[in-house]
Amino acid sequence: MLRLLRRRLLQGVPLILGVIVMNFLLIQAAPGSFLDVMSAESQVSDPALLEQLRITYGMDQPVWLQLLKYIWSVARLDFGFSYRQNMAVLDVIMASLPATLVLMLASLAIALLLGVAAGVVAAVKVNTVWDNLLSFLAVLFFAAPSFWLGIMLTVLFAVKLGWVPVGGMMSITATNEGTLATVLDVLHHLALPAMALGLFYAAVYARVMRATMLEVLSLDFIRTARAKGLGRWRVVLAHGLRNALLPIVTLFGLQFGTVLGGSIVVETVFSWPGLGSLMLDSVSSRNYPVVLGVLVFSSIVVILVNIAVDLAYLRLDPRIRAR
Amino acid sequence: MAGGTPGLFRRFARNRAALLGLVILLVVVGLALAAPTLYPRNPLRIVGPAELWPLQDPRFPLGTDSIGRNIAAIIAHGARATLLIGIFASLTATLIGVTIGAAAGWFGGWVDELLMRLTEMFQVVPGLVFVLTIVSILGGTVENITIAVGVVSWTGIARLTRAEFLTLRDREFVQACRAMGMPDWRIVLAEVLPNALPPVIVLSSLAVASAILFESAVSFLGLGDPQVASWGRLVGEGRTLIRSSWYISAVPGVAIMLMVLALNLIGDGLNDALNPKLRNR
Amino acid sequence: MSGLEVRGLSVALFTRAGVLPALSGVSLRVPPGRTLALVGESGCGKSMTALAIMRLLPEPPARIVAGQVMLDGVDLAALPERRMLAVRGKAVSMIFQDPMSSLNPVATVGEQIVEVLRRHEGLGGRAARQRAVELLELVGIPDAAARLDEYPHRLSGGMCQRVMIAIAIACRPALLVADEPTTALDVTVQAQILELLQRLQAETGMALLLITHDLGVVAEMADEVAVMYAGRIVEQGPVDAVFDAPLHPYTRGLIGATPSGGTAGRHARLADIPGSVPGLAELPAGCAFAPRCPLAFGACGAQPALLAQAPGHVVACFAAEGVPADAAAAGA
Numbered sequence: 001m002l003r004l005l006r007r008r009l010l011q012g013v014p015l016i017l018g019v020i021v022m023n024f025l026l027i028q029a030a031p032g033s034f035l036d037v038m039s040a041e042s043q044v045s046d047p048a049l050l051e052q053l054r055i056t057y058g059m060d061q062p063v064w065l066q067l068l069k070y071i072w073s074v075a076r077l078d079f080g081f082s083y084r085q086n087m088a089v090l091d092v093i094m095a096s097l098p099a100t101l102v103l104m105l106a107s108l109a110i111a112l113l114l115g116v117a118a119g120v121v122a123a124v125k126v127n128t129v130w131d132n133l134l135s136f137l138a139v140l141f142f143a144a145p146s147f148w149l150g151i152m153l154t155v156l157f158a159v160k161l162g163w164v165p166v167g168g169m170m171s172i173t174a175t176n177e178g179t180l181a182t183v184l185d186v187l188h189h190l191a192l193p194a195m196a197l198g199l200f201y202a203a204v205y206a207r208v209m210r211a212t213m214l215e216v217l218s219l220d221f222i223r224t225a226r227a228k229g230l231g232r233w234r235v236v237l238a239h240g241l242r243n244a245l246l247p248i249v250t251l252f253g254l255q256f257g258t259v260l261g262g263s264i265v266v267e268t269v270f271s272w273p274g275l276g277s278l279m280l281d282s283v284s285s286r287n288y289p290v291v292l293g294v295l296v297f298s299s300i301v302v303i304l305v306n307i308a309v310d311l312a313y314l315r316l317d318p319r320i321r322a323r
Numbered sequence: 324m325a326g327g328t329p330g331l332f333r334r335f336a337r338n339r340a341a342l343l344g345l346v347i348l349l350v351v352v353g354l355a356l357a358a359p360t361l362y363p364r365n366p367l368r369i370v371g372p373a374e375l376w377p378l379q380d381p382r383f384p385l386g387t388d389s390i391g392r393n394i395a396a397i398i399a400h401g402a403r404a405t406l407l408i409g410i411f412a413s414l415t416a417t418l419i420g421v422t423i424g425a426a427a428g429w430f431g432g433w434v435d436e437l438l439m440r441l442t443e444m445f446q447v448v449p450g451l452v453f454v455l456t457i458v459s460i461l462g463g464t465v466e467n468i469t470i471a472v473g474v475v476s477w478t479g480i481a482r483l484t485r486a487e488f489l490t491l492r493d494r495e496f497v498q499a500c501r502a503m504g505m506p507d508w509r510i511v512l513a514e515v516l517p518n519a520l521p522p523v524i525v526l527s528s529l530a531v532a533s534a535i536l537f538e539s540a541v542s543f544l545g546l547g548d549p550q551v552a553s554w555g556r557l558v559g560e561g562r563t564l565i566r567s568s569w570y571i572s573a574v575p576g577v578a579i580m581l582m583v584l585a586l587n588l589i590g591d592g593l594n595d596a597l598n599p600k601l602r603n604r
Numbered sequence: 605m606s607g608l609e610v611r612g613l614s615v616a617l618f619t620r621a622g623v624l625p626a627l628s629g630v631s632l633r634v635p636p637g638r639t640l641a642l643v644g645e646s647g648c649g650k651s652m653t654a655l656a657i658m659r660l661l662p663e664p665p666a667r668i669v670a671g672q673v674m675l676d677g678v679d680l681a682a683l684p685e686r687r688m689l690a691v692r693g694k695a696v697s698m699i700f701q702d703p704m705s706s707l708n709p710v711a712t713v714g715e716q717i718v719e720v721l722r723r724h725e726g727l728g729g730r731a732a733r734q735r736a737v738e739l740l741e742l743v744g745i746p747d748a749a750a751r752l753d754e755y756p757h758r759l760s761g762g763m764c765q766r767v768m769i770a771i772a773i774a775c776r777p778a779l780l781v782a783d784e785p786t787t788a789l790d791v792t793v794q795a796q797i798l799e800l801l802q803r804l805q806a807e808t809g810m811a812l813l814l815i816t817h818d819l820g821v822v823a824e825m826a827d828e829v830a831v832m833y834a835g836r837i838v839e840q841g842p843v844d845a846v847f848d849a850p851l852h853p854y855t856r857g858l859i860g861a862t863p864s865g866g867t868a869g870r871h872a873r874l875a876d877i878p879g880s881v882p883g884l885a886e887l888p889a890g891c892a893f894a895p896r897c898p899l900a901f902g903a904c905g906a907q908p909a910l911l912a913q914a915p916g917h918v919v920a921c922f923a924a925e926g927v928p929a930d931a932a933a934a935g936a
Binding site (some may be wrong): 227 | 658660667689690692693694695698700705707708709711712723724755785
């Protein structure tokens with residue numbers, strides 16, 4: 001297990017290096033000097049300060065040296081400085097990260113619960129009305145853009161029914177109440193964005209779960225389980241689900257990046273103060289250090305999550321563990 | 324694509340949902356083609372009262388938006404942009420993916436190793452974050468969005484092509500071509516590639532759907548080309564008016580959903596028709 | 605009577621193409637401590653019979669449409685599923701052809717044994733584990749306690765089948781159904797598994813319904829043999845009687861019997877019979893074997909009944925009716 005962890009971490013290093021190099025190439029590809037845009041945006045007009053920036057970013061040096069310097073700084077988790085927030089980029093990212101993580105985890109929880117449940121029911125009741133209904137819903141949510149779904153959910157549940165707030169992460173009034181009240185308040189705000197983001201993945205999981213479950217339920221050991229006198233649902237849950245979950249786990253890792261991307265859009269719909277809102281703000285204001293920082297940072301997160309998923313797989317599938 | 328062999332189309336048509344998808348796609352294509360005739364003037368000009376609900380005025384069957392533009396015209400012209408970006412992004416992805424996958428599978432060894440690391444690299448970069456980065460640095464033109472979406476969508480195609488090439492590389496007919504002294508590039512282009520393509524076509528058709536979702540997200544965020552009528556942009560513009568006129572967001576969203584739905588259904592149908600063995604991808 | 609008694613069991617497949625008769629009037633008897641072998645080519649309904657007895661038929665399309673499955677005075681065919689759950693794995697158990705795929709790959713051997721103990725004996729925790737170790741020892745798995753935490757993929761095919769047997773006998777069933785239990789195993793392992801089954805049968809007195817197409821296994825293990833063809837039993841009787849003097853032309857074809865009725869066929873696999881088993885959709889009217897039968901004549905257009913030609917030896921064939929066994933054999 002530790003050996004695998006070390007191997008996977010080592011494999012991750014060239015990947016991260018690759019992402020950094022790609023990042024660097026993007027900076028080089030920018031039309032005009034990237035410093036010009038940046039200084040214009042942050043209203044730096046003092047030539048001395050501009051020169052200072054030029055040296056900080058090593059613009060006066062040969063390209064390969066700039067690249068090495070860039071890699072070295074990212075290796076120290078130094079993604080540069082954001083003049084817009086007047087903070088180091090890493091700090092800016094870290095400040096937005098918790099909100100995004102909360103949203104992503106809530107969405108994935110919804111996706112897993114709904115998706116797996118729907119997939120299992122559809123597989124067990126295959127070719128019935130239930131199967132057709134669930135498969136139809138899955139196809140529908142698989143095609144609905146999350147931002148649009150978010151708006152429609154808002155129209156229904158926030159505007160028409162008034163059950164939940166339209167946006168934000170916390171009520172302005174609820175500042176000095178207890179921890180529990182704050183948590184409930186956040187959950188109240190979280191419901192719609194998490195649904196908007198989660199339903200798409202629920203659809204994905206439901207489709208995969210249904211197909212896998214159908215396959216698993218036709219395997220020999222399911223017959224053995226039934227021959228033991230176990231009830232239908234016990235067979236499905238204890239024997240079928242345990243095997244059918246494996247592809248879902250893989251999918252979870254593969255899709256972590258797209259969930260992160262999806263949260264950008266959903267966050268802007270609901271004014272959720274996370275990485276997505278930060279990214280959009282930085283893109284609109286051409287705040288390159290933050291944009292590139294988010295790109296590298298999120299790539300690293302995806303790599304780490306995938307390593308974690310590999311380790312989880314190791315625990316779940318004894319056949320892999322043997323190797 | 325489906326007309327290649329009659330048997331193929333029959334197998335495709337047996338899937339009712341796929342047929343429905345094809346019908347929806349044809350309607351959208353027809354709409355895109357007819358847009359210049361139906362609405363010859365710029366769809367983004369103001370033509371009537373603002374916030375007119377659908378079915379109120381026969382001139383504006385889908386209503387008007389916040390500043391009095393004809394939603395039906397935007398939908399029709401938006402279909403062009405959506406289709407073009409979707410198709411060209413998918414073509415870009417297919418071109419990159421097939422090239423890289425074919426090279427990796429055919430040459431093997433360190434080439435394979437290198438190209439697969441490259442593929443992994445693109446897999447870990449969150450697609451939308453990458454697209455937004457490109458848009459922010461290079462600008463949100465239709466071309467940039469198309470290429471950026473293509474660049475984030477090719478990894479699955481590359482992996483699949485590589486897998487196909489790996490199995491085809493050692494087949495008898497390829498060995499026979501080698502024995503006959505056929506040059507590598509001819510074997511690849513004339514013998515291996517045509518056999519590797521069917522499953523790839525399925526992924527390419529699904530890539531059109533995901534490209535449309537990418538594009539609509541970029542436009543929704545207001546980072547697309549403001550001169551081009553776009554479904555995603557209209558959803559975004561309608562957002563501020565959800566209390567009074569939520570239909571402005573709803574209508575183009577339904578269009579996006581139907582389009583993506585149609586492409587997914589077609590992809591599933593192609594999958595069943597082209598490679599019965601290859602499911603659940 | 606105790607043991608298993610199947611009476612007139614019929615199973616039909618309800619397909620889009622119509623209702624197909626998968627089993628027609630199958631009757632069997634397996635007294636406690638005895639072994640009945642069910643033989644025939646693949647697709648003849650052997651496994652279908654086993655699954656019907658276990659009430660594990662793939663429903664839909666298959667369904668029991670007539671008959672009784674009496675086990676110790678209870679008709680399993682008529683039990684509601686909820687009560688059948690209490691019977692499966694306790695009074696009746698089953699082992700399968702491919703032991704490797706019959707065990708859950710992501711659960712340990714111990715978990716899979718304990719599960720059945722918990723279900724039927726209410727055993728849990730340490731007691732269940734202790735009993736699982738005993739069971740593994742009983743089926744001849746060395747170092748049983750350590751094996752408990754192994755996953756099936758770490759065990760050989762023979763070991764997996766021993767585990768399957770341990771699960772099957774965990775609750776001391778009155779009947780064990782073994783569906784081709786040694787087909788997927790190496791020859792030497794086959795012999796060990798058969799020996800194990802014989803030993804366990806002797807110790808527990810369970811009835812054994814053995815499904816196989818290996819006539820050597822039949823000769824080795826069974827007291828009685830029933831030959832199936834196209835969903836019907838065509839001949840049934842004591843192993844010696846059937847092997848020495850097969851009455852049905854199909855049985856003779858299977859055994860590849862010589863006119864002298866020698867034992868040459870006993871250790872042979874099923875001999876080749878020209879033609880193939882007809883599909884359920886295209887069964888001929890009357891005797892299903894007639895199209896392949898060297899002795900077929902006019903009467904074969906009707907369905908022959910199973911009639912006793914010797915004490916305990918029944919056959920469904922017009923050509924064999926009233927003909928002494930030797931003469932029938934000579935006619936082949």
